[in-house]
Amino acid sequence: MxxxxxPQRPAPGPTRAYHFPAFERLTLDNGLALxxxxxxxxxxxxxxxxxxxxxxxxxxxxxxxARLTAQTLAEGTERRDGxxxxxxxxxxxxxxDTSADWDSTVVRVxxxxxxxAEAMPLMAEVLRSPSFPEREVERLKxxxxxxxxxxxxxPRGLADDMFDRFTYVSSSRYALPDGGxxxxxxxxxxxxxxxxxxxxxxxxxxxxIIVGDVTPNxxxxxxxxxxxxxxxxxxxxxxxxxxxxRIARTVHVVGKADAPQSELRVGHVGLPRLHPEYFAxxxxxxxLGGLFSSxxxxxxxxxxxxxxxxxxxxxxxxxxxxxxxxxxxxSDVTDAAVREILLEIDRMxxxxxxxxxxxxxxxxxxxxxxIRFESTTAIASxxxxxxxxxxxxxxxxxxxxxxxxxTASQVLEAAxxxxxxxxxxxxxxxxxxxxxxxxxxxxxxxxHVYDAEGHPAD
Amino acid sequence: MQVTxxxxxxxxxxxxxxxxxxxxxxxTAPLVAVNLWYHVGSANExxxxxxxxxxxxxxxxxxxxxxxxNEHFELVQRAGGTLNGSTWLDRTNYFETVPSNQLALAxxxxxxxxxRLLPAMTxxxxxxxxxxxxxxxxxxxxxxxxxxxxxxxxxxxxxxDHPFHHSLIGSMEDLSEASxxxxxxxxxxxxxxxxxxxxxxxxFDPAEARRLVEDYYxxxxxxxxxxxxxxxxxxxxxxxxxxxxxxxxxMLPRLYLAFRSPVFGSDAYYAASVAGAILGMxxxxxxxRALVRERQIAADAxxxxxxxxxxxxxLVVDVTARPGVDADTLEREVAREIDTLHSGxxxxxxVERALALIETDFVTSMQAAGxxxxxxxxxxTYFGDPRLVNEQVARYRRVTTRDVNAFVQDRLGSDxxxxxxxIPRESGMEATDVADLEATSV
Numbered sequence: 001m002x003x004x005x006x007p008q009r010p011a012p013g014p015t016r017a018y019h020f021p022a023f024e025r026l027t028l029d030n031g032l033a034l035x036x037x038x039x040x041x042x043x044x045x046x047x048x049x050x051x052x053x054x055x056x057x058x059x060x061x062x063x064x065x066a067r068l069t070a071q072t073l074a075e076g077t078e079r080r081d082g083x084x085x086x087x088x089x090x091x092x093x094x095x096x097d098t099s100a101d102w103d104s105t106v107v108r109v110x111x112x113x114x115x116x117a118e119a120m121p122l123m124a125e126v127l128r129s130p131s132f133p134e135r136e137v138e139r140l141k142x143x144x145x146x147x148x149x150x151x152x153x154x155p156r157g158l159a160d161d162m163f164d165r166f167t168y169v170s171s172s173r174y175a176l177p178d179g180g181x182x183x184x185x186x187x188x189x190x191x192x193x194x195x196x197x198x199x200x201x202x203x204x205x206x207x208x209i210i211v212g213d214v215t216p217n218x219x220x221x222x223x224x225x226x227x228x229x230x231x232x233x234x235x236x237x238x239x240x241x242x243x244x245x246r247i248a249r250t251v252h253v254v255g256k257a258d259a260p261q262s263e264l265r266v267g268h269v270g271l272p273r274l275h276p277e278y279f280a281x282x283x284x285x286x287x288l289g290g291l292f293s294s295x296x297x298x299x300x301x302x303x304x305x306x307x308x309x310x311x312x313x314x315x316x317x318x319x320x321x322x323x324x325x326x327x328x329x330x331s332d333v334t335d336a337a338v339r340e341i342l343l344e345i346d347r348m349x350x351x352x353x354x355x356x357x358x359x360x361x362x363x364x365x366x367x368x369x370x371i372r373f374e375s376t377t378a379i380a381s382x383x384x385x386x387x388x389x390x391x392x393x394x395x396x397x398x399x400x401x402x403x404x405x406x407t408a409s410q411v412l413e414a415a416x417x418x419x420x421x422x423x424x425x426x427x428x429x430x431x432x433x434x435x436x437x438x439x440x441x442x443x444x445x446x447x448h449v450y451d452a453e454g455h456p457a458d
Numbered sequence: 459m460q461v462t463x464x465x466x467x468x469x470x471x472x473x474x475x476x477x478x479x480x481x482x483x484x485x486t487a488p489l490v491a492v493n494l495w496y497h498v499g500s501a502n503e504x505x506x507x508x509x510x511x512x513x514x515x516x517x518x519x520x521x522x523x524x525x526x527x528n529e530h531f532e533l534v535q536r537a538g539g540t541l542n543g544s545t546w547l548d549r550t551n552y553f554e555t556v557p558s559n560q561l562a563l564a565x566x567x568x569x570x571x572x573x574r575l576l577p578a579m580t581x582x583x584x585x586x587x588x589x590x591x592x593x594x595x596x597x598x599x600x601x602x603x604x605x606x607x608x609x610x611x612x613x614x615x616x617x618x619d620h621p622f623h624h625s626l627i628g629s630m631e632d633l634s635e636a637s638x639x640x641x642x643x644x645x646x647x648x649x650x651x652x653x654x655x656x657x658x659x660x661x662f663d664p665a666e667a668r669r670l671v672e673d674y675y676x677x678x679x680x681x682x683x684x685x686x687x688x689x690x691x692x693x694x695x696x697x698x699x700x701x702x703x704x705x706x707x708x709m710l711p712r713l714y715l716a717f718r719s720p721v722f723g724s725d726a727y728y729a730a731s732v733a734g735a736i737l738g739m740x741x742x743x744x745x746x747r748a749l750v751r752e753r754q755i756a757a758d759a760x761x762x763x764x765x766x767x768x769x770x771x772x773l774v775v776d777v778t779a780r781p782g783v784d785a786d787t788l789e790r791e792v793a794r795e796i797d798t799l800h801s802g803x804x805x806x807x808x809v810e811r812a813l814a815l816i817e818t819d820f821v822t823s824m825q826a827a828g829x830x831x832x833x834x835x836x837x838x839t840y841f842g843d844p845r846l847v848n849e850q851v852a853r854y855r856r857v858t859t860r861d862v863n864a865f866v867q868d869r870l871g872s873d874x875x876x877x878x879x880x881i882p883r884e885s886g887m888e889a890t891d892v893a894d895l896e897a898t899s900v
Contacts, residue, residue, distance in 0.1 A: 010562035016488035086741040093814035146757040261596045293532045305589030367538010375825040
């Protein structure tokens, strides 16, 4: 079966140039910003409305209102009820996706270009005159409560939420999930949703991003026609606190009896998106745990077979989102996996990465750049981050050179400055009978044990 | 502008060793996708080796004669590419999307493991990947609410001697038994050029691509032919409503209700797919409208098809209860919706809505080169003709309300159902096992 002579491993051919799609930016008289990127490969267009109304803007005690408001936008307008609205979009072959992340609310459709002229006014109707029917607000609120209930049995989402809660000071919006918790969601009503809408949705707080098979002229006139007479303004957005809950390294065990695996989250408060060392941190994280061939994944998965996969990430937001290592490991190696994660973090800070590791990360991030933007939705979402974080218009043109310019010493500096072993919050969602003792033996710091709802269990 | 203008350019050729190659050019971005389908999946596993096809997929990333363990991943990522593999009931695929100047590397890597895998296989690598896969099983099945649906539903829907009956991820016991000899045998039997389709989509020069394929794959010898699978055919309906109640660590009841439906690619499949979209695609679908929006019995409701091209396809309805709604109510109310559809049929307007959604989904799914290459491989593997990808929109458009109603009438009755009803373990309801999983009638 085996063949004696194999062809030589090939070298790459000459590189072909790639340019991120050209786009136009302008502002309508009412303050609505417009970004248009013509992409004509296929007859499809994505319209994405980006509203400066993320979960970070949730008022205290009303955590979850940004998401509930975004969801309820699609559930009725002054002219149509929710069922009619869904039907209208679906007859155009699309559905309205509405969501709120930490920094923005996103309302998005992708249609074949022959239906763009019908989709645009419908989208405007949703943004400009939502009716927030009481019945639908209540239903979506109940659906969020159902999701929270489900999560008590779903270890991944539970681990994410618990990690945030133990990492951020309780007065920080980031300490609670973006969709809110049972107590805050239960308190939401039609009027809190309507108030949030009035406070945060306005043309001056909205950017309409149009990507696909459309000319800038057509896109501009369609947008002006549907959104040009929208009026109103919003107050300045308050900054969200990103203070840590505690400085000392602490172990948190969240009980899930009989769990065959432990979901681990190990990390601390990270960095805001607009950070001068952004590119060095991105490359550092790729080497530590961002790639399949990263140190953490090769150690935990390929060398030790503790897990199906282990990754690290910086969650980039306006204020400092979390840095964390996430994995699910066999229960009986929970302590060993934590020890290996800490060793890899220490190693990252102890000495410079090798040339091979550095170039793997930089050539991957550089080379994969065009592959990230194959669809209109992917391009629209890249343009959203440009708008949300106020990145320069040539950001994507310079991205690849910025990545390639990162050096091993910058990576080391980034690791030493921004990954702090003594401040790590170590969260294990698993079977306390199996993981508690061994984790205690590691003597990493104080240990707290909780039930699946996060109440102290001892 | 009309969506109908969307036709992929497709070229094909076959090497003397049987490897079937499809090419589809698109020069809008400097990237290219390489996609290999091997016509082998969990259906081809022998008794006592459930999960082996998938474990074997993991072994393909452990190196080959000229590639070190995990180097495949590293080389592709260093080249600026993305990659992975996946295992399904009847096929296994491996794919890379790379900058177009790295096409040769992707083709060479796939050829090295197609032609020269075994010299790199060791007991230690097998032991490690076995443990990785066991962790994948814990992660995706055992420690995930409702995670077992995925092996319980096919087990309930196909007779015990049917190739689709057993678990794709495999049992812990069978994974423990897998040996290096199994690896060698599976490789020799199924990982041969005549049992594979290679697709290349994106920015490449066709003459150069052909030369590379001939150089790299031409010398790999043809296989001895894959063993025949047992008969896949099953009766068009279950002949009964077969129920299994699963008591599990879940917080809310959930119902999986499946119907035997026409195999993927048949004319009747397209009507079934439209019926599925009417039932459970997006918020305007019947189940969402009735159960989630109006009656508020369910937190979520969807429907989908497995897209199996042999034996029988399955149309599956998946509905989760709202808190406070018990499992019996959930099952009764879902059944009532299905019965209403079965007796009353669908309207023209519902068919139009479904077709519009399906068409947009299809067009948007053609944007990424990797997705195009995968579809080409699929149609070539299943039906010997990648050009079928260009007929999909037209085939959907030919579906009439009458066709959908014929499907609904034939297949959505209470004589063609299997169901898995998950109930929270603490609720005190006793789980009852289905005594006999075999098709007992028809």
